[in-house]
Amino acid sequence: MSLSKIKHIVLVLSGKGGVGKSSVTTQLALSLSLAGHSVGVLDVDLTGPSIPRMFGIEDAKVTQAPGGWLPITVHDADSATGIGSLRVMSLGFLLPRRGDAVVWRGPKKTAMVRQFLSDVFWDELDFLLIDTPPGTSDEHISLAETLLQKARPDQLAGAVVVTTPQAVATADVRKELNFCTKTGIKVIGVIENMSGFICPNCSECTNIFMSGGGEVMANDFGVCFLGRVPIDPQFLVLIETGKTPRYPEGTEVNGQDISTPAQEPDADGAVKETVLLVHKYQDCSLAPIFKTMTADVISAAQQTSRS
Numbered sequence: 405m406s407l408s409k410i411k412h413i414v415l416v417l418s419g420k421g422g423v424g425k426s427s428v429t430t431q432l433a434l435s436l437s438l439a440g441h442s443v444g445v446l447d448v449d450l451t452g453p454s455i456p457r458m459f460g461i462e463d464a465k466v467t468q469a470p471g472g473w474l475p476i477t478v479h480d481a482d483s484a485t486g487i488g489s490l491r492v493m494s495l496g497f498l499l500p501r502r503g504d505a506v507v508w509r510g511p512k513k514t515a516m517v518r519q520f521l522s523d524v525f526w527d528e529l530d531f532l533l534i535d536t537p538p539g540t541s542d543e544h545i546s547l548a549e550t551l552l553q554k555a556r557p558d559q560l561a562g563a564v565v566v567t568t569p570q571a572v573a574t575a576d577v578r579k580e581l582n583f584c585t586k587t588g589i590k591v592i593g594v595i596e597n598m599s600g601f602i603c604p605n606c607s608e609c610t611n612i613f614m615s616g617g618g619e620v621m622a623n624d625f626g627v628c629f630l631g632r633v634p635i636d637p638q639f640l641v642l643i644e645t646g647k648t649p650r651y652p653e654g655t656e657v658n659g660q661d662i663s664t665p666a667q668e669p670d671a672d673g674a675v676k677e678t679v680l681l682v683h684k685y686q687d688c689s690l691a692p693i694f695k696t697m698t699a700d701v702i703s704a705a706q707q708t709s710r711s
C-alpha cells in the first residue's frame with residue numbers, strides 16, 4: 405500500500421480559496437526539507453492545482469511504475485548540506501496541457517482522490533503534506549474517509565488550517581474546523597496568512613487588515629495557534645521568477661539577519677549561486693517564521709505517533 409512507509413501525514417485545509425493554502429504547503433515542505441526530513445507533497449486540489457507552479461516543475465510528467473505513479477523529484481537528499489528529499493505528485497502532471505481545466509463531476513473527483521492516496525509510489529517518507537481544495541466538498545469527505553481507512557492512527561498527524569485576517573470574519577474557516585471535528589481529523593493548528601505586509605523598501609511590517617483574529621478563533625475552538633505570516637512580495641518573486649529574495653541592510657526576522665545571504669562566499673570570493681529552490685528559500689523573510697511553525701508541526705506529529 406502506498407502510504408505504508410510514510411511516518412506522518414499532514415493535511416493543509418482552508419475554508420476559502422486564495423488564502424495561501426498552497427503557499428503554506430510549499431513553505432512547510434521546504435522548511436521540513438531544510439530540517440533534514442524526507443518530504444512528499446500530494447496536491448489534491450483538483451480544480452486548481454498550483455503546487456507544480458510553486459515548485460517550478462510545471463512541465464514535469466509523471467511515469468507509471470509497478471508500485472504506482474512515480475512522484476516528481478524536486479531535489480534529492482544531500483548529506484553535505486543536510487537537506488532531506490522533496491517529491492511532489494499533482495493532478496497538474498496528468499493534464500495534457502498546462503492550465504487545462506478539470507471539469508469533472510463529484511464521483512470522478514472522489515475516485516481520483518482515492519486513487520491518489522493508493523496509487524502513488526512514495527517509498528519511505530518522514531512527512532506527506534496533502535494540499536486540499538478550499539472548502540468542505542465531496543473531495544474532502546472522500547479524502548478524510550480514505551485516510552481514516554488506509555492510514556494507521558499513528559501516521560495521521562492531523563490538519564493545518566490556513567486562514568487570512570479577512571477570512572476569519574467569515575463562517576468558512578469555522579466550517580473547516582467543524583469539518584475536522586465531525587470527521588475525526590485532529591487539528592494541529594491554525595495559521596493566519598497574509599497578516600500584514602512587508603514593505604520592500606524598508607522591511608517594515610504594516611497591518612493592512614486587522615490581524616489577530618486567527619488566534620482568537622483558534623482559542624475559541626481550543627486548538628493551537630501556529631502563528632501569523634505576513635505578505636512578503638519577495639516570496640512571490642521567488643515563486644514566480646526563481647530569484648533569491650533580497651532585503652534592505654539590517655532586516656531582522658525572529659532575531660535573524662536576513663539581509664545577508666545564507667550562502668557564504670566560496671573560496672574564490674564569489675557568491676556561490678545555487679539552483680535549488682530550497683536553498684534560495686533560506687533567504688526569504690518567511691523562512692524563519694515557518695521554521696518555528698514547522699517545529700510545532702513536527703512535535704504534534706511525533707506526539708500523535710507515540711500516543
Ligand SMILES: Nc1ncnc2c1ncn2[C@@H]1O[C@H](COP(=O)(O)OP(=O)(O)OP(=O)(O)O)[C@@H](O)[C@H]1O
Nearest residue numbers: 421422423424425426427452538598634635636639
Ligand atoms: N504570505 C504571502 N506572501 C506573499 N505572497 C503570498 C503569501 N501567501 C500567498 N501568497 C500568494 O498569493 C497567491 C494565492 O496563494 P495560494 O495559491 O497559496 O492560495 P490558495 O489558498 O492555495 O489558493 P486556491 O484557492 O487556488 O487553492 C499566490 O500567488 C501566492 O504566491
Ligand code: SF4
Nearest residue numbers: 603605606607608610
Ligand atoms: S516606511 Fe516603508 S512602508 Fe512606510 S512609507 Fe516608507 S518605505 Fe513605505
